[in-house]
Amino acid sequence: VQVVESGGELVQPGGSLKLSCRVSGVFFSVWDIGWHRQAPGKQRELVAVVRRSGTISYGNSPEGRFTIARDNAQKRVYLQMNNLQPEDTAVYYCKANLGPREHWGQGTQVTVSS
Numbered sequence: 001v002q003v004v005e006s007g008g009e010l011v012q013p014g015g016s017l018k019l020s021c022r023v024s025g026v027f028f029s030v031w032d033i034g035w036h037r038q039a040p041g042k043q044r045e046l047v048a049v050v051r052r053s054g055t056i057s058y059g060n061s062p063e064g065r066f067t068i069a070r071d072n073a074q075k076r077v078y079l080q081m082n083n084l085q086p087e088d089t090a091v092y093y094c095k096a097n098l099g100p101r102e103h104w105g106q107g108t109q110v111t112v113s114s
Contacts (some may be wrong), residue, residue, distance in 0.1 A: 001025040001103045006106030011084055019079040019108060021094030032097045033070060034079040037053045037061075037090035037110075043092070050077060061088075084112045 067093030
């Protein structure tokens, strides 16, 4: 199983980024896929998750600025992030979850700074 994130980079406050997570080696459509993030000195937190049913949940931090979407044909989940702020700076991780089974990616760095 491989979980690979991409799209993180340095962006100015108020800017946008779109992260991508590709999952291979599993029957993608039956897995719940989520984005989590970890800022320096802080615990890892849920950003958003899209379940195999299509239902979506968001963590507290994005406050309506982030949108998660999945493309089962491409085996990808995307995280569109708008109006980014310095407090969004973190390593963003993708996790594939099916019952007790879970697989994490290595993360992609998002830095919001002027």
